[in-house]
Amino acid sequence: MLEIFTDFSTWLVVDIFGLSKETKLGDALHFFIEDTTKIFFLLLVMIYLIALIRASMNVERVRDYLAGKHKGVGYILGSSFGAITPFCSCSSIPVFLGFTSAGIPVGITMSFLITSPLINEVAVLLLLSLLGWKFTLIYVLVGMSVGILGGVFLDAIRAERWLQSFAAKALERGQNTSIVKAKNSTTLSLKERHTFAKEEMLEIFGRVWKWVIIGVGLGSALHGFVPDGWIQEHLGDGQWWSVPSAVLLGIPLYSNATGVIPVMESLITQGLPIGTTLAFCMSTVAASFPEFILLKQVMQWRLLAILFVLLLVAFTLLGWIFNFLTPFI
Amino acid sequence: MMKEIKVLGTGCAKCTKTVDVITKIANELNVDVHVVKETDLEVIMGYGVMTTPAVIIDEVNVHSGSIPSRQDIETWLQA
Numbered sequence: 187m188l189e190i191f192t193d194f195s196t197w198l199v200v201d202i203f204g205l206s207k208e209t210k211l212g213d214a215l216h217f218f219i220e221d222t223t224k225i226f227f228l229l230l231v232m233i234y235l236i237a238l239i240r241a242s243m244n245v246e247r248v249r250d251y252l253a254g255k256h257k258g259v260g261y262i263l264g265s266s267f268g269a270i271t272p273f274c275s276c277s278s279i280p281v282f283l284g285f286t287s288a289g290i291p292v293g294i295t296m297s298f299l300i301t302s303p304l305i306n307e308v309a310v311l312l313l314l315s316l317l318g319w320k321f322t323l324i325y326v327l328v329g330m331s332v333g334i335l336g337g338v339f340l341d342a343i344r345a346e347r348w349l350q351s352f353a354a355k356a357l358e359r360g361q362n363t364s365i366v367k368a369k370n371s372t373t374l375s376l377k378e379r380h381t382f383a384k385e386e387m388l389e390i391f392g393r394v395w396k397w398v399i400i401g402v403g404l405g406s407a408l409h410g411f412v413p414d415g416w417i418q419e420h421l422g423d424g425q426w427w428s429v430p431s432a433v434l435l436g437i438p439l440y441s442n443a444t445g446v447i448p449v450m451e452s453l454i455t456q457g458l459p460i461g462t463t464l465a466f467c468m469s470t471v472a473a474s475f476p477e478f479i480l481l482k483q484v485m486q487w488r489l490l491a492i493l494f495v496l497l498l499v500a501f502t503l504l505g506w507i508f509n510f511l512t513p514f515i
Numbered sequence: 516m517m518k519e520i521k522v523l524g525t526g527c528a529k530c531t532k533t534v535d536v537i538t539k540i541a542n543e544l545n546v547d548v549h550v551v552k553e554t555d556l557e558v559i560m561g562y563g564v565m566t567t568p569a570v571i572i573d574e575v576n577v578h579s580g581s582i583p584s585r586q587d588i589e590t591w592l593q594a
Contacts, residue, residue: 245565277566279525284565352557
């Protein structure tokens with residue numbers, strides 16, 4: 187069904203613009219038009235459908251559900267909810283405090299917050315359509331593992347010691363009181379779901395369309411203008427240093443998952459090993475300086491530094507592991 | 516009686532916009548309001564709000580997570 191976008195792009199580039207797909211410009215333009223039209227179409231349809239289903243899901247419910255859960259399952263649940271609950275990254279601080287003041291351990295909250303930007307319905311959808319189900323599955327499993335293990339680690343080192351004092355006090359209060367605000371769960375009518383889904387579609391699309399353009403633009407520049415075989419030749423063997431370099435390069439760059447996935451597609455088809463690509467892209471999405479500056483409001487420098495190093499090490503390790511495993515998958 | 520409206524938010528663009536929208540509609544309807552933007556995290560936490568912008572009217576949380584619709588705002592102002 188999605189071939190229609192390839193055909194459309196070929197028609198536009200070859201028949202209308204009169205460019206050959208053999209030329210660099212023609213090739214890059216073809217890639218750009220095919221991917222943007224396809225992604226825009228999928229985004230609009232799928233965001234609507236998914237929003238229709240999860241209309242009654244929100245962070246308040248997640249909080250009430252996570253509060254008082256046993257730690258062992260808490261990390262897995264936290265990370266799973268992070269993957270399916272949408273929220274704007276500008277809300278991550280209030281969410282952090284909301285969870286904390288409900289007495290939810292810092293590790294579980296962080297499982298939620300680390301996984302959230304990495305995995306969401308838009309990311310999964312793009313991965314499926316651009317890179318196939320196998321890669322999507324790997325991406326989701328890896329993203330969740332980073333969230334879960336990161337959370338376990340933060341609790342193991344008792345990260346709550348390094349919260350800002352008001353947040354630490356809120357956590358203590360939350361743990362000593364067992365009042366969980368039970369939100370009156372109303373069932374939504376189909377019409378209300380439709381309104382929600384429509385607003386959600388417009389809202390998310392309005393937020394991510396420019397990222398798609400930037401991402402696909404970069405992807406097609408890579409695709410058309412980096413000489414064929416250059417990446418394959420220089421980085422194709424998964425040299426050990428290429429992974430930490432990719433992570434270091436990815437951290438100051440900031441993008442959301444929507445923007446980075448078309449770049450991933452391009453890098454992988456150019457022969458960059460899966461591990462290196464994953465490491466680069468996940469560090470671009472999960473770790474960003476603006477986010478860290480926001481987190482400073484609730485965490486002391488020490489904890490921020492630990493979190494930063496934690497992500498750096500985690501992405502490097504997963505890059506190495508995947509480069510090592512690739513021949514066996 | 517003047518209504519006390521607080522918009523809670525950590526300074527994102529949507530929060531500023533929420534303040535503007537409420538002020539504008541209140542002017543149109545000739546309702547006397549006092550709109551305050553609240554950015555202090557401890558205060559926000561105190562209301563148990565997790566998604567911003569959130570709207571507090573006379574100490575009751577009436578809305579959170581998005582820029583409220585015109586219809587909602589009119590209902591609050593006329594209540």
